[in-house]
Every structure is written in C-alpha cells, then in structure tokens.
Amino acid sequence: MNSRVLKTKISLMNALLDLMSEKKYESITVRDIVQKAGINRSTFYLHFLDKEDLKEQNSNFILDKLREAIQYPSFNFEEAIRDYEERQQPISSLLAIFRHIQEYFEFYSVMLGEKEFQQKLDEMIKEELFKFSIDKIRCAYNAGGLIGLIRYWVSSDMEKSPEHMAKWVTQVILYPNASQLNE
Template identity: 25%
Template sequence: MAKIDRRILKTQEALKKAVIELMAEKNFDDITIQDLSDRANVSRGTIYLHYMDKYDLLDKLIESHINELRELCASAADMDFISGTLIWTEYLEKNYSFFSMMLASKGAPYFRNRFLDFLIEEFRHEVDVTKGKNQGLNEDVIVRFIASAYVGVVEWWFTNEKPVPHHVLAEQLGTLLERNL
C-alpha cells in the first residue's frame, strides 16, 4: 500500500472537520463549497482535488466511520456483548461531534440508514433461529428489531447529550443484546 502524503491527510481532515462544524450551524443542503473552503482554509480547487462535491466529502466521512466500526466489530468478535459494546461506546464518545451531528440532527438522515444497514449486517452473524428463545422466529425480523433498537438507543444517547456515561450505556446495551440474541 502506498504511503499517503501527510499534507493530503491534513487537508482531508480539515475538510472533514469543516463539514461537521458547518452542519452544526446549518442544514447540509445549505452548505456551499465556498463555505467549506473558507472554514477549512483551503482553495475551492483543493476541495475538488480530493472530492467530487460536498456529497462525496460527506459520503467519504461516513464511510470512514463505518469502516472503523467494522474493524472494531472484528476485533471484538471473541468478546461478550458488554465488552464489545464498551469498545463501540468509547469510539462513539471519542467521535462525539460527528455522531451527534449525524444521529441527533436532521442534517444527515442518510447516515442513520447506513448505520442501520451496517448493524443489520453485523447482528445477522449473532442470530440463531434454530434453537433457544429465537427458535422458529424469522431471522430478518429479529435482526432488524435488534439493529433498530440499537440505533434508537444510540440516537437517544446523543440527542440527550449523553445522559449516562458511555460505560453504563455499554453495560446496559450489552446486557440487552445478551438477553435477545
């Protein structure tokens, strides 16, 4: 894999930070390339060197977080649900500005759907409808139920500005997952 120039990474990080900050101030549809350029202190041309448009920038930002969450899932594969969820909630808290903007605002409903699809994909590996309490139930219904509940709780956590510490959220979500999967 080729090494990426630090200047490129710095520019991309500045643009990602700029879009999050601007989304805190106004609707994503109202953000212009000039707004991004001014906030990130780069030229408009520089933005187009890295991204096709503001939607591509947002998509790449979302994709980077989804990929990071996917890697966290892989690293937590041999853990119980509480320990695995603790890793997630630490990541969510560390990236609070991004996730609160994506989940607690109307600015990016696209992210919510991507997050839900990602969770459905991950929880599908955990469901067993051949035995136990889920025996005979439809796998798609169970997976969608669990993933939707998870997204809903995470949205609640961000919308209410983290009313419980991330470790308490992890413990309770993990316990609920253990009871239902």
C-alpha cells in the same frame, strides 16, 4: 495516506460538520467549506469531487470504523456471561461501539439527523448482526434498538460513560427477563 493529506481531509470534513450544525446541508457550498477549513478551493478538488463526495467519504470512513468496533473482538455468549458475572465486564464489542461513538460525537450529533446516513447505519448494523444470528427479524429489532439508544445517548450529550452504556446493553442482552437493570 501521508499525514498532510490526512490533516487536510479531516479539516474539510470537520468544516462540513460544523457548517451542517449551523445551517441546512443544501445551502452549504464548497466555498463555505473551504473558507471554514482555511484551505484553497483547488486543494478541496484534489481530494473530493464535490460536497456530496466529501459527505459520502466522511460517512463511509466513520461507518468503517464502527464496523471494526462491532467486529472486534468477536462476541461469544458463554464468554460474555462469564466475563460479566465474574468481573462485571460488559461485552467488549459493545464497549468498543460506545467508545467509537464518543470519539466521533460531533459527527454523530450532526449525521444522525440525516435520513440517508441513518439508512446506511441501519443496514450496516443489521449486516454485522446477521453474522451472529440467522434471524433477520431479530437483527432488525436489535439494530433499531441500538440505533435508538445511540441517538438517545448522543442527544443527551453522552451523560453516561461508554462503560455504563455498554454494561447496560450487556445486561439487556444477557438477562432479557431481568425485572430491573442496574442504573
């Protein structure tokens, strides 16, 4: 994709997010989106079928980026304990997840309120966690906890750093019976 096309798509996606933070999605029109983005309506239709397609493509793009963060680097329990105990390093994929959320803060602050996106996020995280564990109940529990923590972090305007959040979750994963976690 050339840089001009990418810039146009990003502009349209950002316009939709801005509008969604101002009013209900149902009341947003393609006209509103193109006016906000400063782009011709015909240009919009070169890239998207309608506002639903724009929202869907935007969500898929962000979820693909989150999937990459979860997958890389891969998790190894023994290495994670060693890294944490020797260097106070959080699990690297957790750090990648929280940095991703920080990078796309505006998207998550709007879309975490959308039921359809929440369901897609939950399914994707469970699917990725299932690669590390065959216990579906544990995957569902961990996905719910992670989504709840992400929702809390975003709603608190990311008061804590991605490093702090990743370190906290690392402590919970590596030392689930610890009576006190470092704040």
